[in-house]
Amino acid sequence: MSLxxxxxxxxxxxxxxxxxxxxxxxRAVKSQILLLKTEAKGADVSAEQEIAILQRxxxxxxxxxxxxxxxxxxxxxxVELSQMKVIEQFLPAxxxxxxxxxxxxxxxxxxxxxxxxxxxxxxGTASKxxxxxxxxxxxxxxxxxxxx
Numbered sequence: 001m002s003l004x005x006x007x008x009x010x011x012x013x014x015x016x017x018x019x020x021x022x023x024x025x026x027r028a029v030k031s032q033i034l035l036l037k038t039e040a041k042g043a044d045v046s047a048e049q050e051i052a053i054l055q056r057x058x059x060x061x062x063x064x065x066x067x068x069x070x071x072x073x074x075x076x077x078x079v080e081l082s083q084m085k086v087i088e089q090f091l092p093a094x095x096x097x098x099x100x101x102x103x104x105x106x107x108x109x110x111x112x113x114x115x116x117x118x119x120x121x122x123x124g125t126a127s128k129x130x131x132x133x134x135x136x137x138x139x140x141x142x143x144x145x146x147x148x
Contacts, residue, residue: 002045002050003029003033003045003047003050003054003090004030004033004045004050006090007026007029007030007033007090008030010022010026010090011023011026011027011030014026021079021082021083021086022086024083025082025083025086025087026086028057028083029053029054029057029087029090032053032056032057033045033050033053036049036053048131048132051091051092051131051132052131054087054088054090054091055091055132055135057087058084058087058088058091058135059135061080061081061083061084061087062080062084064076064080065077065080065081065084068080091132092132092133093133094133094134095130095133095134097142100130100134100138100139100142101142101146103126103129103130104122104126104130104139104142104143104146105146107122107125107126107129108122108143108146108147110125111125113147114147115147116144116147116148118147119143119144119147122143122147123139123140123143126139126143127139
């Protein structure tokens with residue numbers, strides 16, 4: 001089942017349960033998917049694009065959460081955190097630190113990287129291979145750690 005159909009079903013469930021936070025979050029995801037479909041002139045949205053949308057939305061909410069906490073606006077921070085949790089349900093399972101390290105070590109071996117000079121080669125391959133399984137910041141930090 002595509003993400004769009006899954007989101008539509010989740011919206012119906014949230015409406016029945018009168019879950020305002022989930023409903024707002026899910027409608028935002030649906031809006032982003034429809035926007036992408038419009039930009040693609042009706043073409044189907046790939047799974048990679050759907051994952052990228054979800055990751056971008058989670059990152060936006062995480063950034064907003066951090067800003068609200070810094071400004072001591074806990075009421076708004078809680079809303080962002082709640083929406084982030086709702087959106088995360090639709091992402092594939094995230095890799096643990098150990099799993100991420102193992103995957104990146106394999107990629108480093110495949111690419112033949114030896115130092116931080118090879119960071120770009122490793123990041124390009126790792127970003128594609130681990131899309132949806134881990135965020136770019138975690139991948140970058142792990143690659144830098146392993147190459148240094």
